[in-house]
Amino acid sequence: xxxxxxxxxxxxxxxxxxxxxxxxxxxxxxxxxxxxxxxxxxxxxxxxxxxxxxxxxxxxxxxxxxxxxxxxxxxxxxxxxxxxxxxxxxxxxxxxxxxxxxxxxxxxxxxxxx
Amino acid sequence: xxxxxxxxxxxxxxxxxxxxxxxxxxxxxxxxxxxxxxxxxxxxxxxxxxxxxxxxxxxxxxxxxxxxxxxxxxxxxxxxxxxxxxxxxxxxxxxxxxxxxxxxxxxxxxx
Numbered sequence: 001x002x003x004x005x006x007x008x009x010x011x012x013x014x015x016x017x018x019x020x021x022x023x024x025x026x027x028x029x030x031x032x033x034x035x036x037x038x039x040x041x042x043x044x045x046x047x048x049x050x051x052x053x054x055x056x057x058x059x060x061x062x063x064x065x066x067x068x069x070x071x072x073x074x075x076x077x078x079x080x081x082x083x084x085x086x087x088x089x090x091x092x093x094x095x096x097x098x099x100x101x102x103x104x105x106x107x108x109x110x111x112x113x114x
Numbered sequence: 115x116x117x118x119x120x121x122x123x124x125x126x127x128x129x130x131x132x133x134x135x136x137x138x139x140x141x142x143x144x145x146x147x148x149x150x151x152x153x154x155x156x157x158x159x160x161x162x163x164x165x166x167x168x169x170x171x172x173x174x175x176x177x178x179x180x181x182x183x184x185x186x187x188x189x190x191x192x193x194x195x196x197x198x199x200x201x202x203x204x205x206x207x208x209x210x211x212x213x214x215x216x217x218x219x220x221x222x223x224x225x
Binding site for chain 1: 145147158205213214215218
């Protein structure tokens, strides 16, 4: 199984809502990532988890809160978002945060903030 | 920080060969990867170079020159399904390695 799954596929939320994005992989990977991608732009790294511990936070606003409940799951909790946060949110995993060069991406959640 | 530059768009004919260049400026360079992303899809890994030279994987090859901070992706026998965006990405060392993506090149394959 070389698949990373993400739910939901699409999400529309108001600026006062609280929602969560979910990501799951069953490849035994020990590193998981959240990226944000705007239209016609490259993915931008948000967070890196290594062995279920947050190892990199790319100065992401606190309205985005990541969580790694176990080695297979990664969540991104959203609260009080702004319209400019509308984007495709991609989850990825790799065997490890160090030494691995291939990342496996999920299909993403397309988020619209109204 | 890191910066990676790619041409924004390339058009090529089906069956031809196309080269997509990537120049980078970074400290702690570890390796250069290439990813393909179709519209509405997820990025998928194509190749990786840590050392100078050419890596070949089927119709795709990737080249790296560390001294020139330059790499390219070569696609041969182009097919219509190769129409996609292609991103180079640098991996930097030191602590937790992270990947930074280039600006991306949109490849259009025409009949």
